[in-house]
Amino acid sequence: MSRRPRADMPTRGTASFTRLESEVRVYCRGFPAVFARAHGAELFDEEERRYLDLLVGAGVLNYGHNPPEIVAAVSRYLADGGIVHALDLHTVAKRRFLDAFECHILAPRGLDYKIQFTGPTGANAIEAALKIARRVTGRSSVIAFTNGYHGVSLGALAATGNSAKRRAAGIALAGVDRMPFDGYLGSDVDTAAYLARMLADPGSGIDPPAAILLEVVQAEGGINLASDPWLRAIAEIARAHDALLIVDDIQAGCGRTGSFFSFERAGIRPDIVCLSKAIGGMGLPMSLVLMAPEHDCWRPGEHNGTFRGHNLAFVAATAAIESYWRDDGLERRVAAGAAHLEKRLRALPGHGGPDGFALRGRGMIRGLAWRDTRIAGQVSAAAYARGLIVETCGPRDEVLKLLPPLTITASEIDEAADLLGEAIADIVPVPATALETA
Numbered sequence: 001m002s003r004r005p006r007a008d009m010p011t012r013g014t015a016s017f018t019r020l021e022s023e024v025r026v027y028c029r030g031f032p033a034v035f036a037r038a039h040g041a042e043l044f045d046e047e048e049r050r051y052l053d054l055l056v057g058a059g060v061l062n063y064g065h066n067p068p069e070i071v072a073a074v075s076r077y078l079a080d081g082g083i084v085h086a087l088d089l090h091t092v093a094k095r096r097f098l099d100a101f102e103c104h105i106l107a108p109r110g111l112d113y114k115i116q117f118t119g120p121t122g123a124n125a126i127e128a129a130l131k132i133a134r135r136v137t138g139r140s141s142v143i144a145f146t147n148g149y150h151g152v153s154l155g156a157l158a159a160t161g162n163s164a165k166r167r168a169a170g171i172a173l174a175g176v177d178r179m180p181f182d183g184y185l186g187s188d189v190d191t192a193a194y195l196a197r198m199l200a201d202p203g204s205g206i207d208p209p210a211a212i213l214l215e216v217v218q219a220e221g222g223i224n225l226a227s228d229p230w231l232r233a234i235a236e237i238a239r240a241h242d243a244l245l246i247v248d249d250i251q252a253g254c255g256r257t258g259s260f261f262s263f264e265r266a267g268i269r270p271d272i273v274c275l276s277k278a279i280g281g282m283g284l285p286m287s288l289v290l291m292a293p294e295h296d297c298w299r300p301g302e303h304n305g306t307f308r309g310h311n312l313a314f315v316a317a318t319a320a321i322e323s324y325w326r327d328d329g330l331e332r333r334v335a336a337g338a339a340h341l342e343k344r345l346r347a348l349p350g351h352g353g354p355d356g357f358a359l360r361g362r363g364m365i366r367g368l369a370w371r372d373t374r375i376a377g378q379v380s381a382a383a384y385a386r387g388l389i390v391e392t393c394g395p396r397d398e399v400l401k402l403l404p405p406l407t408i409t410a411s412e413i414d415e416a417a418d419l420l421g422e423a424i425a426d427i428v429p430v431p432a433t434a435l436e437t438a
C-alpha cells in the first residue's frame with residue numbers, strides 16, 4: 001500500500017491509480033504513462049515524453065487529439081454561456097447538430113433515418129437498437145456473429161462473443177443466437193448460405209430473429225472484414241425473414257473505413273445503425289441510433305437517461321461535420337493515407353511469411369495477425385517502449401490493432417511504421433536472408 005499524499009502536495013507517478021482505482025482498469029496496464037497533453041497523433045506524458053497514438057481512444061479520435069477547429073467551437077460555446085446540460089430539451093446546439101447531420105451526412109447518401117440520442121456509451125445505443133427490433137417484430141431472439149463486440153451491458157453483452165467479457169456478467173446471457181461471421185469457417189465456406197439454411201429450415205432450432213446485428217469490420221474481435229457480397233446476402237436474408245438489419249458502426253463508422261458509414265461500399269441500407277465514439281468530434285461522449293422512420297416505435301421516455309445528447313458533444317460533432325464532411329476531402333485523405341500505410345505495413349519484417357503476420361482490415365483500421373498468439377502483445381509492449389501506442393484485439397489478443405487518426409500525416413505514418421518494424425524485429429528475430437534482400 002503506498003503512502004497517502006498530503007492534500008496540499010501534487011502527486012506524480014502511478015501510486016494514486018494503484019491505491020484508489022478499481023482493478024477493472026485495463027488500457028493503462030499496457031501503457032502505464034501518466035498522460036498530460038495531446039495534439040493530433042501525438043501524446044505527451046507528464047515527463048514530456050512523446051508518443052505516437054495508434055490507439056486513439058479505441059476509435060474515438062478520428063480527427064486526432066484536440067483538432068483546433070473543434071476545440072475553438074467548444075471553447076467559444078462555453079465562453080458565450082451556451083447551455084451545457086439540458087436532458088433532451090430543445091437547444092440551439094442540438095438543432096444545429098441535427099441540421100448538419102441531415103445536410104452533410106444523411107441527405108448526400110439518400111438516407112432518411114430518424115435519430116435517437118441514447119445514453120453516451122456505444123453499449124446503450126446497442127441496447128436501444130435491440131429493444132426497437134424486438135418491439136417492431138414482436139420477436140425476442142437476435143442473430144449475432146462469432147467475434148462480434150457490442151458492449152458490456154447485459155443486452156449488448158449477450159450479443160458479444162468474447163468469453164472473458166461474457167463470464168463477467170454473472171448471469172445467463174439470453175436472447176441471442178450465434179452464427180459464424182464471414183470467413184469464420186475458412187474462405188471456402190459461405191456462412192451467409194449457412195445462415196440462410198438455418199433460418200429457412202423449421203427443424204434448425206433457430207427461432208425467427210427480431211434482428212441480425214453485425215459489424216462490417218469486427219474491431220475488438222480481430223479486424224475481421226465482411227465482404228461486400230456477404231453483406232448483401234445478409235441484408236437479403238434479413239429482408240426475406242422480416243428481421244431488422246442492425247449495423248453496429250460504433251468503431252468502424254465516422255470515416256474509419258474510408259467512407260462515413262462502413263456499409264456504404266456494399267450498397268446495403270440497414271434498418272438501424274448505431275454510432276458512437278468518433279461522432280463526438282474530439283472525444284466528447286455521444287451515441288446515436290439511426291432508424292428507418294417506420295421503426296420509430298418509442299413512446300416518450302421509454303428509453304430514458306440523464307445524459308442523452310450532451311450539448312458540448314453536439315457543438316463538437318457539428319464542428320467535426322462542418323470541418324470534415326462538407327465535401328469528400330477527408331475521404332480522399334483517408335484513401336491516400338491508407339494506401340501509404342498499407343504499403344509500409346506490407347514491407348514490415350515477417351509480412352506474409354509462415355511465421356510472420358497476415359495483414360487485415362481496410363482504410364484506417366488495420367490488423368497484424370500472427371499465428372503465434374503471444375506475439376502481438378509482445379510487439380505492443382516493445383512498440384510502447386519505443387514511444388508508439390498500439391493495442392491488441394482478437395479473441396486471444398493475437399492481433400495488433402492499428403487505428404491511426406484519419407488526419408495522420410504521411411511522415412507520421414512513416415515514423416509509426418519505422419517504430420513498428422523495430423518493435424517486430426525486437427520480438428521476432430528477422431532471418432538473415434530477409435535482411436540481405438531488404
Ligand code: PMP
Nearest residue numbers: 121122123149150151248250251
Ligand atoms: N460496438 C462496437 C463495435 C465497439 O467497438 C464498442 C466499444 N469498443 C461498443 C459497441 C461499445 O461501446 P462502449 O464501450 O462505448 O459501450
